[in-house]
Amino acid sequence: MKRPLPHILLFAVQIACAGVFLYDIAVTLLGLRAAPISWQLHEMIEIGAAVGLLLGVLVTGALLRQSIGRQQRAEEGLRLASGAFAQVLEERFDTWGLTPAERDVALFSIKGLSLSDIAALRQTSEGTVKAQSNAIYRKAGVSSRAQLLSLFIDDLMEDNGLPGLEGNAEQEPPKKSA
Structure with missing residues (x-):
């Protein structure tokens, strides 16, 4: 099954957003020097990263809901086929x-x-x-x-x-x- 391009792009965005937060934590914990940027730009980057992660959670939730729906439909089809098979068995046994x-x-x-x-x-x-x-x-x-x-x-x-x-x-x- 092919993965749609939007899902792959969203996955890449999530990785980049997580990377922003991990980089920020590593710089703070390890005391690394980073090129100074204005606090406004820093906040905008973090807000963008948070929005990207939140968007990923929402899309993942929608995909999970779709997947559960497909599974329920497949199980219902299997249940119906199982019932149909039992009916076919009984009909054939009666005929014979x-x-x-x-x-x-x-x-x-x-x-x-x-x-x-x-x-x-x-x-x-x-x-x-x-x-x-x-x-x-x-x-x-x-x-x-x-x-x-x-x-x-x-x-x-x-x-x-x-x-x-x-x-x-x-x-x-x-x-x-x-």
Whole structure:
């Protein structure tokens, strides 16, 4: 992301303003000799430096507010997408006629759990989970966990106006050429 030129210039002004105050403090503390200037000019420089720093604080506050607003909008979008995904899951599970046990296995599979992890969570054997997975794939018209997940991703992309792979469940998987 490119930084806008005004922000970079404001940052440079803030550094220069801070430098004015640090120089003034160093001259006073270390007793260094500086070229004499009138007290009016000295005050004007300090007022200018203070205004520059204050301007930096105000712009930083506005940018922080914008950033927080963007974060809140992104979190809201994520929450909506999460809710949409749950809705898509339920609709697909209903369409396929999955049993409650198959719904659990399908959900755990989509979350990426292994067959042994699913079996442990459901307190069943791995063979039972494998049989339920095969039944899910058959009802969904797919042959693997990856294809099952892609059905849901395609649905979400279509719901958000993004191009998906329409009719993915009915298509044959691509054949590998020798």
